[in-house]
Amino acid sequence: DAEITQSPRHKITETGRQVTLACHQTWNHNNMFWYRQDLGHGLRLIHYSYGVQDTNKGEVSDGYSVSRSNTEDLPLTLESAASSQTSVYFCASSDLSTPGELFFGEGSRLTVL
């Protein structure tokens, strides 16, 4: 079955370190998204991509970057982790069909100390 997987599921890191969260989907979806979930804020869009070599900034992109070198993967990098980036991160993908719902990964819980 097609799926979308994130790794690691849990990570603890220190302020200032670079962190990369992996996202791999086998749906063959062109659209991929990264969200962070924080209490009281719901899910906020960090970055998104509509295809290979395409990346776009979301509403909370500062301090994050992504790259899309193939259809399956959209890794999220925190260049220099900050305590404010402690959160649960969700990767998701979709296609252009109707309804075109988002398919989510299991989430990655990141703690920055």
Place this chain on the structure above:
Amino acid sequence: AQKITQTQPGMFVQEKEAVTLDCTYDTSDQSYGLFWYKQPSSGEMIFLIYQGSYDEQNATEGRYSLNFQKARKSANLVISASQLGDSAMYFCAMREVSGTYKYIFGTGTRLKVLA
């Protein structure tokens, strides 16, 4: 700009009763899609129901229905015959079909079903 508003941070409902979770949205696009997701305590995001902006009928999926009032820009989720397993966080989301085709979410409503 797109915006989703969920004004109920938390709600309680008695088992077997119906409950309505509110969602209002703002968009300048004529073509868009509205979604509801459920997030149980285990953390996964579960797609529940979809409504297209041009759909004339309200969407239904089992015990879930979407009360779509386009002129009022509201897309409330109705859960009939609540079950204990319905206790979860519920998110309303919108995707514009034209333009950037990105999905934005509300802040969520935490529903607790009481036995």
